[in-house]
Structures are given as structure tokens and as C-alpha cells.
Amino acid sequence: MDEVTANLVGSLKVVRSLYDRQDERWQKVLVGVLGKYLTAIGIDRSLADPLHALMLEIGHDLESKRRREAGTAGTVKPTSHVAPLAFAAAAVTTLKTRHGVSLQDALAKVSKVSGFDRKEINEHRNRLSRGGGQVAQGARQAHDLAVKEFRDLSYSQDDVLLFVTDLAHFCRSA
Numbered sequence: 660m661d662e663v664t665a666n667l668v669g670s671l672k673v674v675r676s677l678y679d680r681q682d683e684r685w686q687k688v689l690v691g692v693l694g695k696y697l698t699a700i701g702i703d704r705s706l707a708d709p710l711h712a713l714m715l716e717i718g719h720d721l722e723s724k725r726r727r728e729a730g731t732a733g734t735v736k737p738t739s740h741v742a743p744l745a746f747a748a749a750a751v752t753t754l755k756t757r758h759g760v761s762l763q764d765a766l767a768k769v770s771k772v773s774g775f776d777r778k779e780i781n782e783h784r785n786r787l788s789r790g791g792g793q794v795a796q797g798a799r800q801a802h803d804l805a806v807k808e809f810r811d812l813s814y815s816q817d818d819v820l821l822f823v824t825d826l827a828h829f830c831r832s833a
Contacts, residue, residue, distance in 0.1 A: 663699045667692070683721060690714040705825075712829050715742050718797050741783070741798035743826035747773045748784035749805035750823045757809070758816050772820050774827030 660668070670692040677685035690713050697707045747769050754765035770777035786794050787802050809819055 663696070666699070667696050670695070683724075687714055687717040687721065690717065708829070715797075715829060718742070722795060722797055740829075741795050742801035743773075743829045744775060744780065744783045745787065745794070745798040745802035746805045746826055747775050747780045747823050748787055749802045749809065750819045751780060751784055752806060753809040753814065753819050754816060758819075760816070768820060769823055772825070773823045774825055 670688075674685055674689045674692060677688055690710055694707050694710045694714065697710070698704070750769045750773070751762070751765045754760040754768065755762055760768070766777040766781055769775070770780060773780070783794070783798075787799065805822070808814070809822075812818075814822065
């Protein structure tokens with residue numbers, strides 16, 4: 660069995676375990692496993708975008724359910740909006756801190772390729788940096804994941820911009 664298939668089988672075992680325990684996260688994890696598998700076998704990212712959108716929607720539903728059960732008031736923006744925006748914010752931060760691009764130039768570049776308004780990216784980036792309850796947990800996780808990936812895999816400026824290209828199309832509602 661090759662490494663990609665072995666990773667897939669291992670990940671599917673994790674999904675099966677979650678499913679057997681009736682863990683509500685099993686669907687989100689399964690969609691993520693499929694997305695990673697498609698990437699590993701070289702499928703173009705744009706073809707896997709519907710899977711990523713589905714994973715964001717499932718994550719939002721889970722977070723909304725937890726908030727209702729906890730009696731938390733208020734409505735959070737859909738994860739399908741804030742997570743891609745968090746990726747864009749992470750790209751701006753990475754361009755600024757790792758590649759020496761000015762904040763305004765980084766905002767302009769990320770805004771142009773992602774489809775997000777530069778002001779919206781900057782405001783979201785500021786909320787992330789303030790911490791606390793300023794952003795949904797899913798957005799914080801998405802931001803931290805992207806920053807880690809950009810750093811650990813030594814993304815070039817072009818790689819960072821490619822990562823966030825057309826992210827705004829995930830946002831069906833704001």
C-alpha cells in the first residue's frame with residue numbers, strides 16, 4: 660500500500676471511530692479527509708472547493724449548536740465567511756512579517772486575489788489580533804492554521820497569494 664492510501668485508510672479509521680462513538684464531528688472530519696486526499700493525489704484545488712465549502716458549513720452548524728446548548732446569545736457570522744476571511748488576514752500578516760511587504764501593499768495584494776474588500780480584511784485582522792471574543796473559534800483556528808502552514812512550509816509571496824486566490828467565493832452570506 661502506498662503512503663497516500665495508507666494515510667487515507669488511517670484517517671478513515673479515525674472517522675469510523677468518531678462515527679461509532681456518535682461524535683458529532685465525524686462528518687466534518689470525513690469531508691476534511693476527502694479534501695486532503697484529493698490534494699495528495701494532485702486534484703486541482705478548485706475542483707475540491709465544494710468539499711471545503713461543505714466542511715465550513717458543517718463547522719458553522721456545529722458551532723451554532725454548541726452556542727445554543729450553552730445558552731450563548733447572539734448570532735455568529737457563518738464559518739463559511741469568517742474562515743476564508745481569516746485565511747486572507749493570515750496572508751496579509753505573513754506577507755508583512757515574513758516577506759517585508761508594507762501593510763497597505765499586503766492588503767492590496769491579498770484583496771485583489773482573494774476577492775475580499777481590503778477594509779474587511781484589515782478589520783478582521785485587527786479583531787484577530789485583539790483576541791478574546793472578537794471572532795468565532797473557527798476563524799481563530801483557520802487563521803492560526805494558515806499562519807503555521809505559511810511559516811512551516813516556507814511559502815513564497817506567490818505561494819501565499821495563490822493560497823488565498825478566489826477565497827471570497829466561499830462566502831454565500833455575510
